Structures are given as C-alpha cells and as structure tokens.
Amino acid sequence: MKIQSNDERDFREVYEQVFPMIFKVSNNIVRNPDRAEELCQEAFTRFYDQGKTFPSLNDAKYWLIRVTKNLSINVVKRKGRELKMIEKVKKEPKAKIKTGEDLMVEDQICKEVRDAIAQLPEKFRVVITLKTYTDLDYKGIGATLNISESNVKVRVFRARKMLEKILNEDQE
Amino acid sequence: MCLDDALLNSYLDGELLEPWKTQVEEHLSYCNGCQMRLEQLKDLDDKMKSTTISDDEIESRADRVMTFFEKNRFDKPKKQNIFRRKIQVNLIPALITSAAAFVVVFIGSFVLFGTNNQQTSEILPEVNLPIEASQVQQVSSEKKSSLDDFSLSQIIHYLDSQGYAVTLEVKTVNPLEDN
Numbered sequence: 001m002k003i004q005s006n007d008e009r010d011f012r013e014v015y016e017q018v019f020p021m022i023f024k025v026s027n028n029i030v031r032n033p034d035r036a037e038e039l040c041q042e043a044f045t046r047f048y049d050q051g052k053t054f055p056s057l058n059d060a061k062y063w064l065i066r067v068t069k070n071l072s073i074n075v076v077k078r079k080g081r082e083l084k085m086i087e088k089v090k091k092e093p094k095a096k097i098k099t100g101e102d103l104m105v106e107d108q109i110c111k112e113v114r115d116a117i118a119q120l121p122e123k124f125r126v127v128i129t130l131k132t133y134t135d136l137d138y139k140g141i142g143a144t145l146n147i148s149e150s151n152v153k154v155r156v157f158r159a160r161k162m163l164e165k166i167l168n169e170d171q172e
Numbered sequence: 173m174c175l176d177d178a179l180l181n182s183y184l185d186g187e188l189l190e191p192w193k194t195q196v197e198e199h200l201s202y203c204n205g206c207q208m209r210l211e212q213l214k215d216l217d218d219k220m221k222s223t224t225i226s227d228d229e230i231e232s233r234a235d236r237v238m239t240f241f242e243k244n245r246f247d248k249p250k251k252q253n254i255f256r257r258k259i260q261v262n263l264i265p266a267l268i269t270s271a272a273a274f275v276v277v278f279i280g281s282f283v284l285f286g287t288n289n290q291q292t293s294e295i296l297p298e299v300n301l302p303i304e305a306s307q308v309q310q311v312s313s314e315k316k317s318s319l320d321d322f323s324l325s326q327i328i329h330y331l332d333s334q335g336y337a338v339t340l341e342v343k344t345v346n347p348l349e350d351n
Contacts, residue, residue: 006245008246011241012238015234015238015241016234019230019234019237020227020230020231020234023225023230023233023234024224024225024230027224027225028223028224033225033229033233037233037236037237040233040237041237041240044237044241045241045245048241048245109219109223110222110223113219113220113223114223117220117223128220131185132217132220132221133221133224137185137186137187138185138187153178153181153182153187154178156181156185157177157178157181157182160181160213160216160217161177163216163220164212164216167216
C-alpha cells in the first residue's frame with residue numbers, strides 16, 4: 001500500500017501507528033516529554049510538508065523514526081554542550097537531582113534505567129532504544145539506520161551487556 | 173555446551189530462525205543456568221520498556237499534536253471549500269445574475285455607442301451637431317479673417333497707437349510703371 005505523506009487519510013493512518021513509537025524514542029533520547037512532543041511534531045511536519053510517496057507504511061515508519069532520532073540526538077548534543085559549560089561553573093549536576101524529592105521506588109528504578117541508557121555510546125543507545133520502544137525487528141532497525149541486520153544484532157546484544165554492567169555497578 | 177548471550181538475545185527478540193530456535197528451546201527446557209540468564213535479559217528488557225511514559229499521556233500528547241495538524245495543515249483546503257460553498261449558495265441566485273445582466277448592458281453600450289460613429293450620430297444627433305455648426309465654425313472663421321479683414325490704414329493706425337514706429341515699404345515683382 002502506497003503512502004502519500006500529505007494526503008490526510010494516509011497521514012492519519014501513519015500518525016496513529018507511528019506517533020507513540022517516535023514519541024517514546026524521542027523521549028528516551030532527550031528525556032523531556034515536552035521537548036519530545038515538539039520533536040515529534042517537527043518530524044511529522046516535515047513528513048507532511050515534503051509530500052513524499054512511500055512504497056509502504058513500513059518505509060514511512062522508517063523515515064519518521066530516522067528523522068525523529070536525528071532531531072532528538074541533535075538536541076541532546078546541543079544540550080550536552082550547554083551542560084558542559086554549566087558543569088564548568090557548577091560541579092554538582094547529579095547530586096542535585098537525587099536530593100530533590102523523595103522518589104517512589106519504581107520511579108527510582110525508571111530513573112536508574114534511563115540514566116544507564118543515557119550513558120551508552122550513541123550507536124548502541126540508538127539501536128537499543130529502537131529495539132525497545134518501537135515494533136521494529138532487526139531488519140527494520142537496519143533499514144532505518146542504514147546498517148546491516150547482523151550489525152543490529154551485535155549492537156543490541158552489546159548494549160544490553162553494557163546496561164547490565166552499569167545497573168549492577170549502581171546497585172553495589 | 174550452554175548457550176551464549178548473543179544467541180539468547182536473538183532468541184529473546186524473536187529473531188532466531190527455525191532450526192536454531194527449536195534447539196535453543198530444547199536446551200532451555202533442561203538447563204537452569206541458561207533459563208536464569210534468559211530471565212535476566214527479559215527482566216532488563218521489561219524494565220526498559222516500563223521506563224517510558226504512560227499510554228494515556230502519550231495519547232493526550234498525540235491528540236494535541238494532531239490538533240496542530242488539523243489547524244495548520246488539513247484545514248487549509250477545507251476553508252477554501254467552505255468559502256466556495258458560501259459563494260455558490262448565497263451569490264448565484266441574487267448577485268451573480270444581476271452582475272451578469274449589468275455586464276451585458278455595459279458591454280452592449282460599448283458595442284452600440286462606443287465603436288460605431290454612424291449609429292452614434294443617428295441616435296444622438298441633437299447633442300453633437302449644434303455644437304460643431306455654430307460655435308466651432310464661428311471661432312475659426314474669426315481667427316482666419318483677422319488680418320485680411322482690416323485695411324492697411326487700420327493696421328498702421330493700430331500699431332501707431334501702440335507706440336510703434338512704422339515705415340511702409342512697398343515692393344512688387346514687376347515695376348510699378350507697367351501698371
């Protein structure tokens with residue numbers, strides 16, 4: 001089924017299926033729901049305004065996930081540069097968050113996992129994020145990121161290994 | 173020999189193809205160590221999956237962003253449709269017919285009066301003719317006859333009264349004596 005991105009009916013169909021995924025992906029990278037919402041809007045705006053034709057819904061999905069991922073990573077990189085500047089002045093970014101409020105135990109775990117994901121190198125973080133928060137299989141992730149399927153497999157495996165290591169270190 | 177992590181990860185993700193899949197499942201059925209390891213990986217995956225925003229919140233955000241598109245993208249052609257419909261419904265019976273009639277009369281007036289001079293003089297003789305006959309001809313005849321109508325002595329007298337010193341010289345082609 002062909003997808004015409006600026007056709008309202010096609011747009012709605014893609015939107016319904018893809019928005020939750022790209023929102024999760026973006027939120028997982030930028031770790032700010034409002035910013036993630038903006039980025040998703042930006043991605044879908046580009047999708048609509050460019051009036052592209054996709055051979056299938058999956059191709060539209062890959063395109064949207066790729067664009068959202070790139071937008072989100074750019075935001076993080078920009079933020080990272082800003083944070084570095086702040087850290088030079090103020091050397092306590094982590095302690096402040098922990099003492100802020102009494103978090104529920106579940107929230108604590110969520111935060112730990114998120115922090116752990118954030119610590120991964122970019123190429124592993126992206127792959128494991130797509131694997132976890134979208135319905136893409138290895139092949140789909142490969143198509144989205146323009147890497148081979150076996151490369152995806154290796155990165156998923158290594159990303160999980162790194163995450164376990166980071167989380168175990170935190171517990172000790 | 174036990175299963176390695178790479179294989180278990182692929183199995184967990186449902187990416188293992190058939191001959192290997194059955195073999196892995198068979199091994200898992202009796203090997204506690206590998207089962208434990210698989211559980212750990214599953215646990216991590218579940219933790220990560222739960223580390224996201226609730227479906228309700230995502231839905232409300234999805235609705236909000238969709239409203240943006242309904243307002244800023246989809247609406248544009250719709251608005252045009254509404255305008256067109258209004259024009260079709262309200263203007264065709266009343267204004268457009270009268271406007272069309274007006275246009276016909278307007279263009280017709282050009283056809284009748286603007287382009288054809290013969291017809292113009294036939295239709296409006298009283299306005300055009302008296303002006304040309306009486307006024308224009310009188311003015312032009314006065315101007316034409318202005319110098320010829322005065323005698324030489326009158327001209328000299330006039331110039332003299334204005335303070336000009338006038339010397340009269342008469343030149344002819346043939347000698348005067350011949351006359």
